[in-house]
Amino acid sequence: MRISVPGPEPVDPAAFDLFDPESYATGDPHPAWAAMRAHAPLHRQELPDGREFVSVTRHADVCRVLGSHREFTSERGSLLQQLGQGEAAAGKMLVATDPPRHGELRRPLNRMLTGKGLDASRELVCEAARAVFRPPADGEVWDLAACAAELPMAVAGALMGLPPGDGPRLLKWTGMAAAPQDPAFRVHSAKATLAIAHHELFTYFSEQVRVRENGFRAEGPDLVQYLMEIPAGDAPLSREEVILNCYSLLLGANATTPHTVSGTVVALMENPGQYRLVREDPSLVPGLVEEGLRWTSAAGSFLRHAVTDVELSGGTVRAGEAVAAWVGSANRDERVFTCPYRFDVTRSDNRHIAFGFGPHYCLGAAVARLTLNAFFAEVVERVEEFEPAGEPVHLASNFVAGITRLPVRVRSSSRAASVRRTAAPPTEAPPTEARAAAVRGESDEGERHGVDRAPTDRRTAGDPRHSPGRSGDPAGR
Numbered sequence: 001m002r003i004s005v006p007g008p009e010p011v012d013p014a015a016f017d018l019f020d021p022e023s024y025a026t027g028d029p030h031p032a033w034a035a036m037r038a039h040a041p042l043h044r045q046e047l048p049d050g051r052e053f054v055s056v057t058r059h060a061d062v063c064r065v066l067g068s069h070r071e072f073t074s075e076r077g078s079l080l081q082q083l084g085q086g087e088a089a090a091g092k093m094l095v096a097t098d099p100p101r102h103g104e105l106r107r108p109l110n111r112m113l114t115g116k117g118l119d120a121s122r123e124l125v126c127e128a129a130r131a132v133f134r135p136p137a138d139g140e141v142w143d144l145a146a147c148a149a150e151l152p153m154a155v156a157g158a159l160m161g162l163p164p165g166d167g168p169r170l171l172k173w174t175g176m177a178a179a180p181q182d183p184a185f186r187v188h189s190a191k192a193t194l195a196i197a198h199h200e201l202f203t204y205f206s207e208q209v210r211v212r213e214n215g216f217r218a219e220g221p222d223l224v225q226y227l228m229e230i231p232a233g234d235a236p237l238s239r240e241e242v243i244l245n246c247y248s249l250l251l252g253a254n255a256t257t258p259h260t261v262s263g264t265v266v267a268l269m270e271n272p273g274q275y276r277l278v279r280e281d282p283s284l285v286p287g288l289v290e291e292g293l294r295w296t297s298a299a300g301s302f303l304r305h306a307v308t309d310v311e312l313s314g315g316t317v318r319a320g321e322a323v324a325a326w327v328g329s330a331n332r333d334e335r336v337f338t339c340p341y342r343f344d345v346t347r348s349d350n351r352h353i354a355f356g357f358g359p360h361y362c363l364g365a366a367v368a369r370l371t372l373n374a375f376f377a378e379v380v381e382r383v384e385e386f387e388p389a390g391e392p393v394h395l396a397s398n399f400v401a402g403i404t405r406l407p408v409r410v411r412s413s414s415r416a417a418s419v420r421r422t423a424a425p426p427t428e429a430p431p432t433e434a435r436a437a438a439v440r441g442e443s444d445e446g447e448r449h450g451v452d453r454a455p456t457d458r459r460t461a462g463d464p465r466h467s468p469g470r471s472g473d474p475a476g477r
Contacts, residue, residue, distance in 0.1 A: 001328075001394055001401040002028035003263075003295070005270060007341035010035035013043055018055055018324065018398065019080065021181040024300075025396035030341075033057050033329035042314030051084045053303075053322040059333035059353070061312045065304050065325040067358030069098045072304035072323060074360060080303050080324050080398045081180070081190075093244040095252075099359055104233040105245070106363065112226060113159075114366045121221075122370065128154040129374035135382070135410045141389045145406040148261035149254075155371050156253035156364075160246065161222030162208070171254060173200045178255040179397040184404045198247075205246040209239060223249065249364070256298035257368050259395070259402035260354075261375060264292030266406065267343045269386050274345050279413075282380050288345040289372045294352035295343055297328035300401040302356065327353055328401055385411040 001024040008031035016032035017023045036043050036057040046052040056062055065072050075090035075098055077083070087096045094105050111117050132150045136142050153167045162170070172185070176197035180190040187193045208224050218225070227242045237245070268275040278284045302325050306317045317323055331352045332340040338349075355362035362368070389409045395402035 001025075001300070002030075003267075004028055004030040004034075005341060005343075008034045010038060013040055018045055018326075019047060019053070019083075021081075021179070021396040021398050024398060024401065025182070025394045029326075029328070030332065033326060033332065037329060037333060040314060042312055042317070047083075051322075053080070053083055053324050054317055055324045055326060056312060057326050057329035057333075058313050059330040059336045059351075062325040062327060062330040063353065063357045064310075064312060065323050066302060066353070066356055066360060069102070069359055071307055071310045073098055073307050074102075074304060076305040076322075077303050078360075080301055082303060083322055089244050092238075092241045093248050094363065095248050095360065101233070102359055105237075105241075106359075108226075108230040108232060109223075109363055112221075112223065113363055118366060118370070124158070125155055125367075125370050126374040126377075128158065129371065129378050133375060133378045133382070135412070138411055139409055141407050141409060143405055144265055144386075144408050145258065145262045145392075145403050148258040148406075151261060151371060151375060152253040152257040152368075155367060156250055159221050159223050159367070160250065161218030161220065161224055166204075169200075170204070170250065173197045173204075174251050174254040177201065177251055178400050179395050179402070182396040182404065184393075184395075201247050201250070202243055205243045206239075208246065209242055252362065252364055253368075255400050257371060259298040259400060260292055260296045260368075260372060262392070262403040262406045263296030263298065263401070264288070264376075265386055265408070266392060266403070267292065267295050269388055269408070271343045272385070274343055275386070278345055278376075279380050279384075282377065284345050285373055285377050285380060287347065287350075288376055289369065290350045290352065291343060291345050291347055292372070292376075293354035294331045294337075294347075294350055296401060297331045297352075297354050298401055299354065299356070299362075299399070300328040300397075301326050301399060302360075327356070382413050383410050384413045387411075 008028070011031040013032045013036050016027060016029050018029065018032070023029065036055065041056065041058050041061060043055040043057070044052060045055065056065055074096055075087060077085060077087045078095050089096045091097050091101060094102065094109075097105060129151065132147060132154055134147065149171055150167070153171055154164075157164060157167055157170070174197070175182075176185040176187070176193050179185055180193035180197065185193060187196055205224070209228065212222075212225050212228060224242070224246055227237055227245055230237065232241075274288075278288050304323045304325060306319050306321045306323060308319050310317045331337070331354060334340055336351055337347075355365040355368070387409050388407070390407035392403045392407075393405035395404050
């Protein structure tokens with residue numbers, strides 16, 4: 001998806017097909033979003049086959065839709081590509097479950113993926129970032145998007161106790177699941193691509209569960225085993241729930257973090273003065289990460305369905321209507337962000353919702369933040385300058401705002417030294433535990449309604465030590 005710089009001239013929203021994934025590979029939705037925020041904050045689109053959905057684009061409306069589960073349910077599909085199809089995993093998979101069941105599934109995972117549960121693993125994440133970041137010699141063309149794709153898999157695979165050799169095929173399958181219409185992933189048709197991806201990933205995790213049932217134990221962290229053992233409510237998860245949530249956790253990690261990296265590097269090439277600021281003062285790395293998250297808004301949209309009639313800006317959403325909440329637009333809302341089309345690593349009031357909002361605030365946000373901080377701390381240490389070496393190739397997806405190919409050249413830093421810096425900690429103090437819990441949807445208050453501003457939990461965490469074990473054929477063949 002192209003990003004308007006320095007700011008778009010609003011266009012008729014009908015000029016941009018918000019549903020068509022190809023629109024995002026070749027076009028720029030920001031001019032249409034700008035017009036919608038200004039003049040049509042509640043915009044209806046009907047597809048040729050009769051399906052229709054409502055779009056919300058203002059920050060406050062997007063937070064309302066994502067934050068209020070009693071008004072907008074996640075159990076009929078959370079992605080626009082599911083429009084009219086329903087959700088077979090409703091009530092079983094975290095992202096397709098409303099409170100109170102959502103909280104029963106989420107709270108045990110929070111203990112492992114946030115705060116103290118991950119503090120001991122900070123250095124491991126930094127080491128993963130160093131291992132992944134392998135720029136070539138000065139002047140050689142390098143596909144940064146391919147490098148970025150390896151980053152979340154290195155961390156998520158370690159957290160889940162998965163053999164590192166499985167990374168390439170897991171990356172392929174999660175790419176197929178997240179963007180089945182994209183030429184880089186499509187096999188025959190989008191429908192066939194999605195079916196293949198689901199079959200392969202569910203078979204893979206079924207086998208991962210089976211080997212653990214037969215006694216295999218990873219030497220390090222093992223989220224698969226953890227899901228098999230945790231109580232969720234008054235009973236353990238079923239085998240199906242374990243497999244579905246393993247799929248969801250891996251997809252969430254692989255589908256967005258790489259595109260945050262690539263999109264942020266594009267922004268830095270377009271704004272070299274901002275990169276110089278960070279290189280001169282590496283304590284700005286956390287600010288760079290937060291602005292990169294806002295700027296790229298890699299998880300560009302989420303789908304909800306109205307439970308009852310709801311008044312939003314611009315009119316009424318009727319009970320049963322599908323609602324697309326455009327995070328990418330909310331993160332450019334002029335009502336919330338000063339100069340929203342300026343990439344600014346020193347932005348002080350960055351209330352972005354790149355990790356979502358309310359009960360479904362991204363479970364892996366702390367891990368993603370630490371991973372991105374570690375990666376860009378390494379970049380700032382080792383790279384003097386990025387320069388484009390060709391046109392980026394954008395992802396065809398109405399869910400993920402991404403880049404599948406980013407040819408660049410780098411000039412190595414003269415100060416890259418034998419002593420390496422670990423990721424700079426975020427500069428913001430964490431919110432109170434009660435507020436952080438409400439933002440993530442863990443408290444009763446968070447389950448009653450969305451909070452009044454975007455999440456501000458800047459705590460970072462890492463993944464514990466990992467020494468992969470043998471698992472036989474993970475594909476189950």
